[in-house]
Amino acid sequence: MSQGLSMLFKTSVKSFFFLVVFTVTAIFLHRFNYLDTSLSIPYDDSHNYSVLPVSAGETTGTLIQKQNEINMHCVLKEVKSFNLCGVGIDFSNGSIESGIDVGRYNRLDIDIAYNTPLNDPKIKVSFRNYHPNYVNDDDLASLKFNTISFNPSNYQGTTTVPLDAFQVENWWIEQYKVDFKDSQIDFSNVSRLEILSHSMPIPGVYNISIKKLILKGEIISENGLFKLIFSIWMAVGALLLLKQHNRLKKISNTDVLTGLYNRRGIQRAIHKIPFKNEVCMFYMDINEFKKINDTYGHVIGDELLIYLSRFIENKLKPFKGSYYLSRFSGDEFIILLRNISQEDMYALARSITSELKNPISVSSYRLSISVSLGIAKIQQTNNSFDILLGRADAAMYHVKNNKLDSFQEFDQSISDNIYFKKRISEFVKEAIIEGDFYLNYMPIYETKSLEMIAFEVLIRASSNNMKGIGPDVFIPIAEEYNLIQSLDLWVIENVFKKIKEDFYFLNTNPTVFCINISSEELKNPFFSENLKQLLDKYEVPPKWIKLELTETSLVKTDQTSIDMLKSVRALGVKLSLDDFGTGYISFNQLVNYPVNTLKIDKSFIDPLGTQNKPSEMLIQAILSMADSYQLDTVAEGVETPQQYLYLLDAGCDAVQGYLFSKPVSWAFVKKLLAEPNAESLKRIAMLP
Numbered sequence: 001m002s003q004g005l006s007m008l009f010k011t012s013v014k015s016f017f018f019l020v021v022f023t024v025t026a027i028f029l030h031r032f033n034y035l036d037t038s039l040s041i042p043y044d045d046s047h048n049y050s051v052l053p054v055s056a057g058e059t060t061g062t063l064i065q066k067q068n069e070i071n072m073h074c075v076l077k078e079v080k081s082f083n084l085c086g087v088g089i090d091f092s093n094g095s096i097e098s099g100i101d102v103g104r105y106n107r108l109d110i111d112i113a114y115n116t117p118l119n120d121p122k123i124k125v126s127f128r129n130y131h132p133n134y135v136n137d138d139d140l141a142s143l144k145f146n147t148i149s150f151n152p153s154n155y156q157g158t159t160t161v162p163l164d165a166f167q168v169e170n171w172w173i174e175q176y177k178v179d180f181k182d183s184q185i186d187f188s189n190v191s192r193l194e195i196l197s198h199s200m201p202i203p204g205v206y207n208i209s210i211k212k213l214i215l216k217g218e219i220i221s222e223n224g225l226f227k228l229i230f231s232i233w234m235a236v237g238a239l240l241l242l243k244q245h246n247r248l249k250k251i252s253n254t255d256v257l258t259g260l261y262n263r264r265g266i267q268r269a270i271h272k273i274p275f276k277n278e279v280c281m282f283y284m285d286i287n288e289f290k291k292i293n294d295t296y297g298h299v300i301g302d303e304l305l306i307y308l309s310r311f312i313e314n315k316l317k318p319f320k321g322s323y324y325l326s327r328f329s330g331d332e333f334i335i336l337l338r339n340i341s342q343e344d345m346y347a348l349a350r351s352i353t354s355e356l357k358n359p360i361s362v363s364s365y366r367l368s369i370s371v372s373l374g375i376a377k378i379q380q381t382n383n384s385f386d387i388l389l390g391r392a393d394a395a396m397y398h399v400k401n402n403k404l405d406s407f408q409e410f411d412q413s414i415s416d417n418i419y420f421k422k423r424i425s426e427f428v429k430e431a432i433i434e435g436d437f438y439l440n441y442m443p444i445y446e447t448k449s450l451e452m453i454a455f456e457v458l459i460r461a462s463s464n465n466m467k468g469i470g471p472d473v474f475i476p477i478a479e480e481y482n483l484i485q486s487l488d489l490w491v492i493e494n495v496f497k498k499i500k501e502d503f504y505f506l507n508t509n510p511t512v513f514c515i516n517i518s519s520e521e522l523k524n525p526f527f528s529e530n531l532k533q534l535l536d537k538y539e540v541p542p543k544w545i546k547l548e549l550t551e552t553s554l555v556k557t558d559q560t561s562i563d564m565l566k567s568v569r570a571l572g573v574k575l576s577l578d579d580f581g582t583g584y585i586s587f588n589q590l591v592n593y594p595v596n597t598l599k600i601d602k603s604f605i606d607p608l609g610t611q612n613k614p615s616e617m618l619i620q621a622i623l624s625m626a627d628s629y630q631l632d633t634v635a636e637g638v639e640t641p642q643q644y645l646y647l648l649d650a651g652c653d654a655v656q657g658y659l660f661s662k663p664v665s666w667a668f669v670k671k672l673l674a675e676p677n678a679e680s681l682k683r684i685a686m687l688p
């Protein structure tokens with residue numbers, strides 16, 4: 001951590017130093033005119049502007065152009081009319097519309113000698129500007145006169161005239177009837193510069209020699225320079241902040257010892273894997289790492305961890321770009337792999353675990369270690385990290401407990417494993433006491449209209465210990481460890497609480513809550529009495545409640561179970577046969593069960609739409625039987641429009657599945673009820 005920060009500090013100091021040097025240099029250069037720009041007229045480096053003689057009246061003029069001097073020699077024999085003499089310098093290359101921008105300069109260095117018979121001979125210097133507002137195209141004189149007049153003999157050598165001293169000539173404004181807006185100084189488009197005699201009232205020789213004409217200015221004004229410096233300071237500051245932000249982010253995601261992702265880093269990194277991609281997690285723990293620390297000391301322990309990091313990185317080389325590796329905590333490593341094949345997964349696991357059985361050289365020691373590796377694999381979703389962690393951890397735990405010194409993938413055998421189950425049962429017991437569960441609600445829709453008619457209530461564990469362990473895993477364990485009755489009651493009571501809280505809302509937006517109960521309840525003589533008490537306590541209308549029981553549980557039922565179901569029905573609560581089709585209830589057995597609904601199991605829905613004849617025939621059979629017993633039908637696990645369209649066609653009453661909605665929170669239930677979305681669902685289902 002401190003290393004990264006000190007590097008950051010060094011960068012900041014360097015940048016600050018650079019900025020100060022830059023600022024001082026820029027101001028210095030500007031002050032001492034190193035940032036000046038100039039245009040030497042008529043002989044600029046890149047241009048050679050044409051010089052033309054100008055004369056009017058009785059004046060005759062001769063223009064002599066030398067290397068460094070322009071000379072206009074004018075002779076006036078007698079004065080009869082208006083006389084004029086001088087030179088014009090043309091910037092426009094033939095088209096008066098395209099002049100040069102003199103506004104970029106702020107002064108004119110000028111050295112002129114003017115010999116005349118006059119006492120106070122004045123020269124006029126005019127920058128002639130073109131603007132379509134005031135120019136007649138056939139009349140050159142209509143170019144605006146931006147002028148100064150002065151007597152050159154009053155100045156020794158070069159005179160510097162600020163461009164601010166120029167003024168628009170009054171006679172010109174009058175003659176061309178120029179509005180005030182256009183009568184301001186304008187240097188933006190100067191097509192001509194003229195140096196002319198101010199007046200020629202008496203005969204004689206008038207000689208103008210121009211030794212120097214240089215326009216000068218600054219590349220950037222002082223104001224502009226300060227603005228620029230300020231912007232650069234701001235930009236560098238922003239850049240440093242961004243760098244610091246990224247650096248801190250990296251530091252907070254990285255394990256200092258190994259340079260791998262830390263716990264937080266890997267939890268963030270999983271989100272880089274796109275949805276629906278398969279994510280595989282390797283969860284590896286060093287067996288008896290504590291012993292190594294105790295025997296050889298922490299320095300060797302740390303070195304071993306670094307060795308293992310490089311070892312795993314090496315093993316992962318073939319999966320470059322599709323893995324994330326972290327030291328998750330202490331001696332635990334986690335690898336996430338995207339879309340790895342089953343063979344590659346096993347080969348990698350085998351190669352890591354078997355190779356680590358050989359002694360490892362760390363410093364001068366030969367260490368013998370072994371590792372336990374758990375593997376889990378699922379499709380990427382919002383909370384796949386927690387699910388993977390729970391399962392890979394369980395698989396790893398299995399390896400450790402059985403001293404396998406090897407690896408294991410999470411599967412049914414793990415959930416069936418006695419150690420695992422014991423651990424989970426303890427967590428469940430704890431969670432029941434702490435109330436560490438919450439409920440999700442999955443919408444059920446009428447097939448034709450896609451209007452919401454019910455919600456299935458699904459339990460989730462919120463405690464950290466149970467992260468990644470879903471009800472598919474912990475419910476069977478709760479049943480086995482006799483915890484299910486309290487769990488079922490917890491769910492029922494909590495749904496009822498919500499209903500009571502939002503009674504008025506639900507009364508105007510009626511729906512049905514389908515609550516799963518365990519088949520263990522069939523043997524529970526108090527179940528219907530408990531249910532009744534809760535219905536009364538929370539004043540819940542029984543017709544808002546439906547209980548889901550798995551079909552399997554009913555296959556071998558006796559009279560007590562059927563009596564129990566009948567007493568539930570007598571309360572006005574409805575019943576649904578869950579996972580229908582998996583339990584082999586014979587059709588004529590059905591008549592014995594007081595149920596309202598058959599919920600067709602997802603395993604029969606999955607193959608639909610793929611021309612799978614057997615499952616289609618089974619669905620047809622279930623639907624026609626349900627029809628003859630006057631039972632409602634719900635299809636569960638609808639994931640594709642093809643499945644939906646098949647069920648619509650076959651006449652199934654209701655559908656539920658990820659195609660329409662995943663399980664949602666209570667707040668979302670209310671939103672869905674208040675703003676039904678049947679129309680957008682129809683588009684999703686590709687209804688014609």
Ligand code: C2E
Binds near residue numbers: 471517579656663
């Ligand atoms: P179930 O009663 O068959 O519930 C349906 C399960 O299938 C739910 O999983 C649901 O999220 C999932 N599902 C529904 N539609 C789709 C779909 O289109 N695609 C996929 N891939 N899955 C879909 P969940 O919530 O994990 O529940 C698993 C089982 O746990 C349930 O199976 C039920 O037997 C049991 N369970 C859940 N909540 C409770 C409860 O509160 N009490 C009891 N006793 N059992 C519960």
Ligand code: CA
Binds near residue numbers: 456516548578
């Ligand atoms: Ca169910």
Ligand code: CA
Binds near residue numbers: 578579601602636
């Ligand atoms: Ca099911």
